[in-house]
Each structure stands twice: as C-alpha cells, then as structure tokens.
Amino acid sequence: MTKMDHATPCRQFLQPGEVLREARDYHEYPDLPLVPAHLRAPRKRPTRAKGLLGKLSDILDKASQPSGGAATGQPSDSRLLNNKLVDSRMTRAAGTVAENLNEAQENIEDALDDAANRALFGKTMEGSWSSMAGRFLVQVSNAGGEPRHQALTDRRLFVLTDQATGWREREPELEVAVQIQLSNIAELRPRPRMTFPRGRFDLVFVDGSWIALCCSFQEDMQAMVSAFHGR
Secondary structure, three states: OOOOOOHHHHHOOOOOOOOEEEEEEOOOOOOOOOOOHHHOOOOOOOOOOOHHHHHHHHHHHHHOOOOOHHHHOOOOHHHHHHHHHHHOHHHHHHHHHHHHHHHHHHHHHHHHHHHHHHHHHOOOEEOOOOOHHHHHHHHHHHHOOEEEEEEEEOOEEEEEEEOOOOOOOOOOOEEEEEEEEHHHEEEEEEOOOOOOOOEEEEEEEOOOOEEEEEEOOHHHHHHHHHHHOOO
C-alpha cells in the first residue's frame, strides 16, 4: 500500500531557510482530555440553506412549535392534567428520586468508562490548561477541521489541520493549527503500547507538562522521535 506523502504539504509552510527533518501523519490519540467550554473558540453557525433545504428547515421549525391550545392562548385538557400532576408533592418527590437515581447511574457508568480508558490508553496529558501541554491541546482543538500532518524542522514542531471537511470531497485547505519552538520541547518520548494504535509518543515540554501525540504506525512515530534526537 502506497503511503501518503506528508512532506510535500508541510514544505508549503516552511519559513525562509527552515529545514524539514521529518513529516508524518497526525493521528489524534484516544481519550485526550476535553477542552473546557470557557477555553473553546466560538464556532460560526452556518447560514440557513436556501431552496429546498431551507424550506425543509422552516417546516421542521414549525412542526417543533406547540400546537392546539398553546397557539390560541387557551390551555388544552392534557396541559391542565399535566399541571395537576406537576403540582402534586408525591409526583415531585418521585421525580426527584428518579432523577437522582439516573444521575447516580450515569456517574457510575462514567467512572467505569474512565477506568477502562485509563487501562487501555494510559494517562494522556500532564499539566493544567495553563501549562504548555494544555495550551497545545487548546490550540489544536480550536483550530477546527481535521488534523492531518505533523512536521519536525530544525526550528519547531507544527501540526497542520485540514479545513475542507464534510461529505463533499474537495481540495485540502491546510492551516497551521499549532507550532512549538524546539527550545520549548524537552523531549519526544516514545510510548508504544500493546494496544492499537502503537504510534504513540509524548511531547514533553520544558515546564514539565506533556501530551500524548500519535502516528498511525509505530515506524512513523519512531521516525519523528529519531529526527528530534538527530539520528
């Protein structure tokens, strides 16, 4: 199978005099922390489609609006019945108990999922959101699109993201999602695991924080690590 060329797209983003050492695919490592809502960049909402799609959206909006008595300002019989049920102390108490039980069950399920993910993938980041590792993940997440390539040069490590996403195939629209000067990197630490994917390595920063990066294949990860250490 012919491997994808990652060097050519990365060369387009080299600075004058900069030398590309290695370029490989960027495979997002599983179970990375979710960026908190207050650190996420706002997303632009797409404008409503015109023509048939726009009409369908209007129809769905109207269908989702209350009908019957609600439209005329008069409460329907079912609405009156629901109000009586809601006002009942016993109904409110039963609802509170059911809600607490559901929340407890969800917490248990989340804890089990977290334990399984830690056993499978290990710890994926060290450091707060203000650390170098935290800021790295925030920048990649806020860049949008799909991260495609990662490159190591004689000056920096950078990640390219493709903004041409969606169901319709089109030419890549690459942008630099994040870049780190080599002076801020302590090491690239190989961490191949027994589970797939085996191309994990940790990007360790000089402040002691680190984040798990990944290539699709172990040999690609090893090429990135070797390029950083000059072998």
